[in-house]
Amino acid sequence: MIFLIITIIVCVPFAIFALSNMEMVRLGLWPTDYVIDVPISLAILTGMALGILLGGLMVWVAELGQRRRARRAERTVRVLQSQVDALQARPSAPVSSGPATLALPSAR
Numbered sequence: 001m002i003f004l005i006i007t008i009i010v011c012v013p014f015a016i017f018a019l020s021n022m023e024m025v026r027l028g029l030w031p032t033d034y035v036i037d038v039p040i041s042l043a044i045l046t047g048m049a050l051g052i053l054l055g056g057l058m059v060w061v062a063e064l065g066q067r068r069r070a071r072r073a074e075r076t077v078r079v080l081q082s083q084v085d086a087l088q089a090r091p092s093a094p095v096s097s098g099p100a101t102l103a104l105p106s107a108r
Contacts, residue, residue, distance in 0.1 A: 017041055 021041035028035040 014045060018045065 018039070018041040021044070022039050024037050025040045025043055026035055026037050027043060
């Protein structure tokens with residue numbers, strides 16, 4: 001429901017803009033003689049849409065490295081957590097209460 005409300009709030013100004021700018025404009029592709037006549041609102045809104053899509057694509061590509069590092073870190077955390085769990089499941093060695101003695105090699 002919230003998505004629908006936000007969509008209406010965003011789309012209504014675009015529709016008003018498109019309806020109030022119906023003059024035709026000639027768009028041409030420079031190295032060729034290709035020319036098309038379109039309403040100015042369509043030219044502007046198409047340019048905006050292409051800019052938004054290209055910007056989103058650039059952000060998505062830039063975040064690929066961050067996502068890869070995050071997946072690698074999650075894998076490392078899982079491996080380390082399984083090692084911690086394995087160490088905690090091991091029975092602990094008895095701790096001696098006396099002082100530890102070291103046997104020194106005898107001198108001949």
